[in-house]
Ligand SMILES: NC(=O)c1ccc[n+]([C@@H]2O[C@H](COP(=O)([O-])OP(=O)(O)OC[C@H]3O[C@@H](n4cnc5c(N)ncnc54)[C@H](O)[C@@H]3O)[C@@H](O)[C@H]2O)c1
């Protein structure tokens with residue numbers, strides 16, 4: 001019998017991983033992602049580990065185990081996974097690249113329109129009334145999410161200043177890091193979290209004291225990538241000089257704990273839910289299910305040829321939200337996703353004694369999050 005140990009926060013886990021679909025007895029054990037540890041692995045001896053972003057996968061977890069053949073993360077980010085170690089051990093790994101690229105791009109747009117409704121028309125009327133000055137959106141990291149966001153910006157008539165040193169120059173990969181910092185009206189971060197040991201272009205503390213000094217205090221800074229991409233200590237010091245700076249954070253350096261001192265300074269703060277739509281989470285599950293079938297194949301599945309299944313249409317309610325309609329009327333967008341309600345819930349979760357949102361509260365907000373919809377983007 002195949003045994004699967006899975007994070008219970010994986011959307012529709014049991015709709016995909018069940019005996020009917022896999023046509024054989026299977027044992028699916030669903031637990032909180034943060035509780036998956038070496039002891040649990042030793043107890044269940046799973047064939048597959050299905051995770052999201054809160055389960056660190058490394059030698060400490062797997063060194064005494066020989067049963068795991070596949071690790072699937074139903075998330076985009078992979079900074080919690082030691083992929084070199086899995087390769088050495090011959091354990092197959094896959095993530096869910098691109099699964100929530102529209103969800104995150106839509107979160108960023110919602111945040112911008114919430115703070116600067118005047119940007120709707122595409123011209124920066126803060127600068128001039130008489131001349132046409134397009135909004136400049138700085139995007140750092142132009143992979144799935146950054147390039148999707150650039151597509152919306154183009155549709156809105158904005159100018160994109162993009163920086164991605166690992167991709168060739170293009171119409172959106174068109175600026176230096178310094179230019180993005182100093183010339184943008186809004187800067188949005190869409191890089192993976194990497195360290196100097198993994199990348200020549202490490203993103204750990206990419207936005208530090210020096211970078212913040214180059215960003216005008218009228219520029220909105222948005223981080224929905226990973227918390228440690230911004231140095232929290234440097235950001236807090238920067239707020240002392242620039243209390244008016246508008247910063248939007250969905251991710252935090254010391255997540256799942258968030259200090260009240262930081263929260264109080266932020267224009268919008270949300271509990272790592274930028275990708276939390278019905279579509280984004282379900283796509284993540286579909287992608288790792290597809291990989292699971294290719295890894296185990298008929299042999300691992302007891303010589304049963306399991307047919308690929310695509311459950312997205314069946315499991316998703318009809319989607320009436322279309323970008324081309326929403327963008328005609330800004331007030332519709334505000335109703336579509338009330339980002340300020342998410343911000344308020346996080347603010348209300350501060351523990352008075354600790355002067356911070358504590359891990360249990362932060363995780364609780366995410367576990368019980370009422371998943372949004374994505375709007376459909378067709379030009
Ligand atoms: N908040 C959320 O809910 C949420 C949801 C999904 C993803 N994420 C985060 O967003 C990140 C980006 O997602 P994606 O799907 O666009 O990933 P991606 O891998 O498709 O793109 C990342 C891009 O960043 C570029 N990059 C790497 N180092 C860079 C640097 N120093 N400067 C500029 N660019 C650099 C890469 O070349 C790549 O093109 C993920 O790694 C994940 O951590 C967060």
Ligand SMILES: O=C(O)[C@H](O)[C@H](O)COP(=O)(O)O
Pocket residue numbers: 009033052053054074075076077078100272275276
């Ligand atoms: O990288 C990603 O895909 C996201 O950050 C993901 O939405 C977070 O995963 P979770 O924390 O829900 O496990």
